[in-house]
Amino acid sequence: MKAIVNIYLKEGVLDPQGKAVHHALGSLGFREVEDVRVGKQIILKLRDGLSDQEAKEEVEQMCEKLLANTVIEDYDIELVR
């Protein structure tokens, strides 16, 4: 099983990278973009035999402890079998 973790700066926390990318898209003529948030994706390969529930709880712990800084970042977890 794989866990795909997406990490973004929280809404309301100014994202300097997102702002720069937004600006660059604008100068390339892509006017339909209203906002850009740049995040990161971490893909974890988990051992077989874990239930979805167990996997989700474990990965949540990983996010809280290390993968995300919850002072400024939100995360979401997607499990793929």
Place this chain on the structure above:
Amino acid sequence: MNVAIIRFPGTNCEFDTQYAFERLGAKTQIVWHKEEELPKKCDLVVLPGGFSYGDYLRSGAIARFSPIMKAVGEFAKKGGYVLGICNGFQILLESHLLPGAMKRNENLHFISKFQYIKVIDNDNKFLSATNKGDILNIPIAHAEGNYYVEQNRLKRMYDQGQVILQYCDAQGAYDNPNGSVDAIAGIANETKNVFGLMPHPERACEGVLRSEDGLRMLEGFFH
């Protein structure tokens, strides 16, 4: 005065830091991050600048789990003095020994230059040798120094004298090189024994380096 300087893989300011503290008459010891205990005689722990663990994931995020950090946390809880400079500051934030977090600089550049900073609060050991309002000229060198803390917490920090340094220009007027909330350059914890700042006082410790202002800051720990 015994200073323990912690070295992580990727730390690169440990010798400058050692040099500056020894100029002030301290005995220093560089401590490898895999150690589980601090030296028995230790009045101050310094987490120096650098790029611990290559800044992977987030600056300081991995160093925070080094074995020595447990001892540093306990030392701080008992009231021991801890100073984090640049990457050391980032490690203290990730360890939750200081409030807030760092983001990429607003202009996304690595900024390396002399920068004026102003003493906002000197009612603490670290800045006790400076005066409120003093303007100091100290190098900065970082890509992730854009300090963030949410507004309610920030207000409490002002009330408790935890906002200790702000960036400014030569006259003391507002200047913000990296986008930090309120141009904050350095903070303290609530109990005023843990300090973090992005500027490098150890790089301004003799005239040939263009400024001795850094010594005036570090001197506080000797009073």
